[in-house]
Amino acid sequence: IWQKIEDVDWRPQTYLELEGLPCILIFSGMDPQGESLPRSLRYCDLRLINSSSLVRTTLEQELGLAAYFVSSEIHTEKAVANDVLESDPEKLSSTDNEDEEIATEGSTSEKRSPMKRERSHSHDSASSSLSSKASEKQKQKVDKGAQTTISKHKSAQISITSSSSSPFSSSSSSSAPTHNSFVLQTSQCFMTKSSKQPPIVFLPKLVYDIITSTDSSGLPKSSSLLPYHSVMWASSFRPLMSKMMTCTEQSLYYRQWTVPKPIHMDYNNRNEGRMDTFHPRRLLLSGPPQIGKTGAYLQFLSILSRMLIRLTEVDVYDEEEININIKEESDQCYHQPGDTWPDLETFKKIPFDYTIHDPKYEDASLICSKLQAVNSEDRPISRRQEDMYTHRQTTRMRLSKYAAYNTYHHCEQCHQYMGFNPRYQLYESTLHAFAFSYSMLGEEIQLHFIIPKSKEHHFVFSQPGRQLESMRLPLVTDKSEDFIKSPTFTPTTGRHEHGLFNLYHAMDGASHLHVLVVKEYEMAIYKKYWPNHIMLVLPSIFNSAGVGAAHFLIKELSYHNLELERNRQEELGIKPQDIWPFIVISDDSCVMWNAVEVDCSGDRKSDYTWTERNVSLKHILQRIEATPNVTHYALIGMRKWSSKTNTSEIKEPFSCCHVHDFIMLNVDLTQNVQYNQNRFTCDDVDFNLRVHSAGLLICRFNHFSVMKKQIAVGGQRSFHVKSKVSDIPVSISPAQYICAPDSKHTFLAAPAQLLLEKYLQYHSHRFFPLSLKNYRHPVLSVDCYLNLGPQIAVCYVSSRPHSLNISSSGLTFSGLLLYLCDSFVVASFLKKFHFLKGATLCVICQDRNSLRQTVVRLELEDEWQFRLRDEFQTANAKEDRPLFFLTGRHI
Numbered sequence: 001i002w003q004k005i006e007d008v009d010w011r012p013q014t015y016l017e018l019e020g021l022p023c024i025l026i027f028s029g030m031d032p033q034g035e036s037l038p039r040s041l042r043y044c045d046l047r048l049i050n051s052s053s054l055v056r057t058t059l060e061q062e063l064g065l066a067a068y069f070v071s072s073e074i075h076t077e078k079a080v081a082n083d084v085l086e087s088d089p090e091k092l093s094s095t096d097n098e099d100e101e102i103a104t105e106g107s108t109s110e111k112r113s114p115m116k117r118e119r120s121h122s123h124d125s126a127s128s129s130l131s132s133k134a135s136e137k138q139k140q141k142v143d144k145g146a147q148t149t150i151s152k153h154k155s156a157q158i159s160i161t162s163s164s165s166s167p168f169s170s171s172s173s174s175s176a177p178t179h180n181s182f183v184l185q186t187s188q189c190f191m192t193k194s195s196k197q198p199p200i201v202f203l204p205k206l207v208y209d210i211i212t213s214t215d216s217s218g219l220p221k222s223s224s225l226l227p228y229h230s231v232m233w234a235s236s237f238r239p240l241m242s243k244m245m246t247c248t249e250q251s252l253y254y255r256q257w258t259v260p261k262p263i264h265m266d267y268n269n270r271n272e273g274r275m276d277t278f279h280p281r282r283l284l285l286s287g288p289p290q291i292g293k294t295g296a297y298l299q300f301l302s303i304l305s306r307m308l309i310r311l312t313e314v315d316v317y318d319e320e321e322i323n324i325n326i327k328e329e330s331d332q333c334y335h336q337p338g339d340t341w342p343d344l345e346t347f348k349k350i351p352f353d354y355t356i357h358d359p360k361y362e363d364a365s366l367i368c369s370k371l372q373a374v375n376s377e378d379r380p381i382s383r384r385q386e387d388m389y390t391h392r393q394t395t396r397m398r399l400s401k402y403a404a405y406n407t408y409h410h411c412e413q414c415h416q417y418m419g420f421n422p423r424y425q426l427y428e429s430t431l432h433a434f435a436f437s438y439s440m441l442g443e444e445i446q447l448h449f450i451i452p453k454s455k456e457h458h459f460v461f462s463q464p465g466r467q468l469e470s471m472r473l474p475l476v477t478d479k480s481e482d483f484i485k486s487p488t489f490t491p492t493t494g495r496h497e498h499g500l501f502n503l504y505h506a507m508d509g510a511s512h513l514h515v516l517v518v519k520e521y522e523m524a525i526y527k528k529y530w531p532n533h534i535m536l537v538l539p540s541i542f543n544s545a546g547v548g549a550a551h552f553l554i555k556e557l558s559y560h561n562l563e564l565e566r567n568r569q570e571e572l573g574i575k576p577q578d579i580w581p582f583i584v585i586s587d588d589s590c591v592m593w594n595a596v597e598v599d600c601s602g603d604r605k606s607d608y609t610w611t612e613r614n615v616s617l618k619h620i621l622q623r624i625e626a627t628p629n630v631t632h633y634a635l636i637g638m639r640k641w642s643s644k645t646n647t648s649e650i651k652e653p654f655s656c657c658h659v660h661d662f663i664m665l666n667v668d669l670t671q672n673v674q675y676n677q678n679r680f681t682c683d684d685v686d687f688n689l690r691v692h693s694a695g696l697l698i699c700r701f702n703h704f705s706v707m708k709k710q711i712a713v714g715g716q717r718s719f720h721v722k723s724k725v726s727d728i729p730v731s732i733s734p735a736q737y738i739c740a741p742d743s744k745h746t747f748l749a750a751p752a753q754l755l756l757e758k759y760l761q762y763h764s765h766r767f768f769p770l771s772l773k774n775y776r777h778p779v780l781s782v783d784c785y786l787n788l789g790p791q792i793a794v795c796y797v798s799s800r801p802h803s804l805n806i807s808s809s810g811l812t813f814s815g816l817l818l819y820l821c822d823s824f825v826v827a828s829f830l831k832k833f834h835f836l837k838g839a840t841l842c843v844i845c846q847d848r849n850s851l852r853q854t855v856v857r858l859e860l861e862d863e864w865q866f867r868l869r870d871e872f873q874t875a876n877a878k879e880d881r882p883l884f885f886l887t888g889r890h891i
Contacts, residue, residue: 002498032061034294039068045202054210055359056225063211064289066199098151128757178775185584186329210661231258251284309595314403314706320644321361323366326355335653337608338600342699343628344655353657353808354796356685358640360392360660363761366793367689367785368778368811369658369806371594390684394710395643402502402508402616403592404460407529419452419532422466428453429527432468437561447557450527450535458513458534460568471513474580476631484512484621486664487558488537488584491517491550494692494714496529499588506593506618517550519543539851548679551585551687555675558583559667581631581668587661591709593620594641596650598703610650612705624664626776626882634696635688636664636671638704645705655700658688662706669696676784678753680719681761686785693798693805721758724749724877741848741884747877755874756844757786764788767842767887779815782825797833799824808833815839827859835863839890844883851886864888 003020012018018025021139027035044066048456049058151409205213210221210245223241226233237395238257246252260267285300287293334346354369405414416687435446449468455596460469474485484507492499503514517536521543526535536557536869542549568578595615600608624636637659639645673690675683691698721732724747732748737755739745748755765772771779771792778793785796795813799821812834818825818841841864845851851871855861876882 003579004097008322010260017165027065033067034061034297035065036068037065041066041199042197043332044199045201046207047202047204049204049207051204051206053229054207054225055227055229056222057228058224059207059211059291059605063201063744065288066201068175076864089374099632105819133807140212157788192767199538216783227254230261230264232261233257236260236510247286251286254284264860291324293720305477308468309398313396314399315394315395315710316591316641317359317392317710318641319393321357321640321649322359322362322643323357325354326366333652335652336600337610337651338651340623341627342630347654347699348696350654350806352698354689355656356658358658358660359642359681360640361787362540363787363790365786365788365790366775366778367685368775370791372813392710397592397707400592400614401615402614403508404506404590405502405504405616406498407502408497409502413808414502417532418502418530419454428742431533432455432459432466434557436557438556440501445553445556446539447553450523450536450537452532452534452692454532454728455513455534470568473562473565475574476580477578478580479626480624482510484510484618484626484883485580486582486584486621487513487515488586489515489517489548489554489558490586490588491554491571492714493519493522493587494589494718496522496525498711500591500709501530501588503617506617508618510622512618517554519545528737545677546683546751546754548675548683548717549677550684551675552677554583554585554665555670556667558665561673562667577631580601581666582625582636582664583667585663587708588715589709589711590662592641593617593638594705594707595620596703596705598650598653610647612645621664623846624701631666631668632697633699634666634669634691634694635659635698637699638662638701638702641705641707650702653703656698657700657703658685659698661708662685670694678752679757680754681716681757682785682787689785689796690783690798693800693803695802719750719754721748721750721755722881723747729874734758737875738885739875741871741873743876747880748875749880750876752874752876752881752883755876759874761787761789764792764803768792768840770836770839771814774814777814777836777839779817780813781817782830783819784817784819786819788817799826799829812836814839818843818858820846821854821858825858827857830858830860831863835890837890841888841890842885844885846881846883851884855886860888863891865891 015037017038018040025037046062046065073299093791167866193524210225214220219241230498234257241250241253273806285293285297287296309481328761335342335348354367356364356367366735377735424788429450431447432451433446434449435442435444449459451468457472459471461467462469471487473487474483478485488503490499492501493548499516501514501516503512505714513534515534515536516526516530517538519538519542520540523535523537526533536554537551538545538553542553562579562581569579570576592614593616594612596610596612598608598610600651620638622628627633627636630636639649639662661684670691673687673694673696675687679686688698695814721737723730723732737748737759766787768779771777771788775790775793778795779788781794781796782798783797785794788794793807795806795811799807801824814836816830816833816835816839821843841860843854843860845854848871855866860866866886871884872887873882873884
C-alpha cells in the first residue's frame with residue numbers, strides 16, 4: 001500500500017501528496033498559479049511553453065515547477081563560498097541581473113524531510129540564483145555540495161546548464177540538503193538518492209537562450225520582458241533596468257513604466273490627480289520559486305480581509321424603547337400602516353405622548369400626563385456617571401454605502417468633498433462675522449462663519465465689500481432629485497477626528513448645505529481636520545456652555561436668516577411664506593439611516609408585513625420634505641433604530657411624541673419657543689415639551705430610523721468637574737456639587753448649570769423626599785423639565801397663556817420645582833394646584849436677591865414654610881456666578 005494509506009476511498013488533494021508515486025502529471029491551461037510539486041519529481045518538460053508571448057511572471061512560474069527548497073545550513077568546513085557571498089552583502093537582498101537573482105524574505109531554517117516538499121513560512125532573506133556560468137563550474141559546485149547562501153537560511157537554487165545530449169533541453173540542478181534531519185534510515189534506497197538530485201528540465205531553445213544569454217550591457221534578455229500579460233510598456237523610451245536594482249527598485253520600475261491594458265482590473269481605476277500611474281495601495285509580491293508566495297499572499301489577504309471588515313463595521317446602540325408599559329394602548333388607528341405621509345387633519349387628533357421612550361434617557365425622570373400606575377420595580381436605579389456610556393447595549397453593524405464617516409475614511413470618491421485631493425490646493429476659507437440682536441440675552445450676538453471658497457455659492461455677499469448678508473434658502477415649491485432643501489447643522493465638541501461629518505455617501509451625491517457648529521477654542525483643530533466644511537463658530541462666552549447653547553444659537557440664527565432671506569427674495573417678487581423654513585439639527589454620531597417597507601397585500605386591511613433596509617439620508621430627507629402641508633409641522637423626527645423593534649411600534653406610521661438626535665425644525669412656527677441656552681442635559685426633552693405646550697405639532701416618522709454610533713470621546717464626556725483650587729485630579733461625587741452659602745466648601749471649576757443638573761439627577765431625593773418612588777404624586781415642574789433621577793416622576797406645566805397643559809384635576813403633587821421662573825409665573829397660577837401635606841418646594845434663581853423677590857412675588861409664604869438653613873448654592877466661586885436654591889415645606 002503506497003505511503004501506508006489504507007483508506008480505499010482516499011484521493012490526493014494536492015500535488016504534494018503524489019510524493020514517490022510513479023506517474024505522469026500533465027498540466028493543462030495557461031499558467032501554473034502557485035502550484036507546488038513533490039520533491040520526487042524527476043523530469044519537467046516545458047517545451048510546450050508559448051514562447052511567442054513570454055512575460056516574466058509566466059516564465060518564473062513555469063521554471064518554478066522544478067524548484068524546491070533545500071537546507072543551506074552546512075558546516076563551515078564543508079562549505080565553499082558562493083560567488084554571491086563574495087559580493088556586497090546588500091546584493092543578497094537584491095536582484096542581480098547577471099545571475100537572475102530573485103530576492104524575497106525568509107526565516108531561520110526548519111528541519112524538512114526530503115520526502116515532503118513544503119512551503120516556506122519564512123521572513124528572513126533567501127535567494128535563488130539562475131546562473132548562466134559554465135556547466136563545468138556549476139557541476140563542480142553541486143558535486144561538492146558547496147553552493148550555499150547564508151547559514152541558517154532557506155534557499156531555492158536552480159542552476160541551468162546546457163546539455164550536450166540535446167540542444168533543446170537543460171538540466172535544473174539544486175544543491176542537496178546536508179542537515180542530519182534529512183538523512184533517512186535507509187539512506188541507500190532509491191528514493192533517498194533521487195530526492196537529492198534535481199529534476200531535469202526540458203526547455204525550448206528560444207526560452208533557454210532567453211534565460212541564459214545577456215545583451216551587450218550585461219543584462220539578461222529576460223529583463224526586457226513585460227512583468228505581466230495584462231500590462232504594457234508606458235513608453236518605448238524607458239530607461240534600462242540596472243544590474244544593481246533591489247526588489248523594491250524593480251517594483252518601482254515596473255510601476256512607473258507599465259500601464260494596465262483594458263483587460264486589467266485597474267484599467268478604469270487610475271488615481272485622478274496623481275502624477276504616478278499606480279495606486280498607492282497596489283501591492284507587488286516577488287520572491288524566488290517555491291518560497292511560498294501563494295501562501296503568503298493568501299495569508300496576507302486573510303489578515304487584510306479581517307482588517308477591512310473591521311474598518312467597515314461600527315458599534316451602534318441597539319436598545320429597546322423604554323417605558324413601553326406606560327404608553328397608552330389605543331385601538332384607534334389614525335393612519336394605515338402603509339401610508340407614506342401623515343394626513344394633517346388626522347394627525348391633529350393624535351394625543352401627545354408625554355412619556356420619554358428613548359433608551360438614552362433610561363436614567364431620566366418619568367413625565368406624567370395623568371394618574372399612572374407605575375411599578376417602582378420597573379424603574380431603574382440611577383447609574384454612576386461613568387456607566388451611562390459604557391453599559392449601554394450596542395451591536396456591531398456593517399457600514400452600508402450610505403453611511404456617514406469620520407476623518408479616518410478615505411476614498412477616491414469623497415477626496416474633493418473632504419478637501420484633500422492633491423490635485424487642488426488646500427481649500428482656502430474666509431472668516432465672516434454675522435451679528436444679530438436678541439433681547440433675551442440683552443445684547444447683540446456676533447457669530448463667525450468659516451466658509452471655504454468651494455461653498456460660497458450657498459451664501460449671499462454684499463457688493464462691493466464681500467460682507468456676509470445671508471445664507472441662501474430655497475422655496476417651498478422647489479423640487480429636485482439632486483438637492484436637499486434643509487440646511488443641516490451639527491453641533492460638536494471634542495470630536496474633530498471621530499465626529500461623523502462626512503455626509504458625501506449618506507447624501508448619495510445630492511447637493512446639500514452642512515454646517516458644523518463648534519466652540520471658539522476648537523475652531524482651529526476642526527478646520528484642520530475638515531478644511532472643506534462650513535463652520536459656525538460660537539462666541540467665546542459659550543466656550544464652557546453645553547449643547548443647549550448650541551441649539552439655542554442655531555435656532556435663533558436660522559430664524560434671523562429666514563427673515564433676511566424673506567426680505568431679499570421679496571424684492572424678487574417671492575412671497576415670504578414661500579421661503580423654506582426648515583433646518584436639520586443632527587447629532588455628530590448619526591451613522592446610518594433605515595426605512596421600513598410595508599407590504600399591505602394581505603386579504604384584510606389589518607394584515608401587513610414589513611422589512612427594514614438601509615437607505616440614504618437623501619432618501620429620508622427628500623421624503624420628509626415632500627410631506628403634504630409640511631410647513632404646518634413644528635418638529636419632525638424619526639425612531640432610534642433597534643434590532644428589537646416589533647410590529648406594534650410601527651403599526652401606526654406616525655406618532656405625536658418626543659423626537660431626539662436627528663430632527664427637522666420649523667424655525668418659523670417655533671419663533672417664540674426657545675431652547676434653554678444654559679442646559680447641558682435633556683435640553684431636547686425640555687424643548688419638545690415647550691413646543692407641544694405652545695400648541696404646535698411634533699411628528700415622528702416611525703417608518704424611518706437613525707442608527708447612532710457609540711463614540712467613546714467628546715460630547716457630554718468633554719465636561720469634567722474638578723476642584724478650583726487644585727490641579728490634581730480628584731474624584732468628586734455629585735453630593736459635593738452644592739453647599740451652603742458663605743461656607744468654606746471647596747469650590748469647583750465647572751459651570752453652575754452643570755453642577756445643578758448633575759446634583760438633581762443623583763440627589764434630588766434630598767429636596768423631594770416624599771416624591772421618591774411616589775409616581776402617583778409627581779413633582780410639579782413649571783416651564784422646564786429637569787431630570788430628578790429615575791426614582792422621581794415629574795409633571796410638566798407651562799405658565800404661558802393659552803398653553804396646552806394636562807388636566808391636573810385629581811392630581812396631588814408631592815413637590816414643586818420653580819427654575820428661573822419668569823414673569824409669566826404668578827401666584828394665582830400656582831394656587832390652582834394641590835399638594836400633599838409635607839410636600840417640598842425648590843426655588844432656583846441666579847442670585848440670593850432673586851430668591852427673596854420670587855418668594856414675595858409668588859406669595860409662597862402663604863402655603864410654604866421656609867427656614868434659613870434651607871438655602872443652598874452650587875459649589876462655585878462668586879466670580880463663576882453660582883446658582884442659588886431655597887427649599888420649603890408645604891403647610
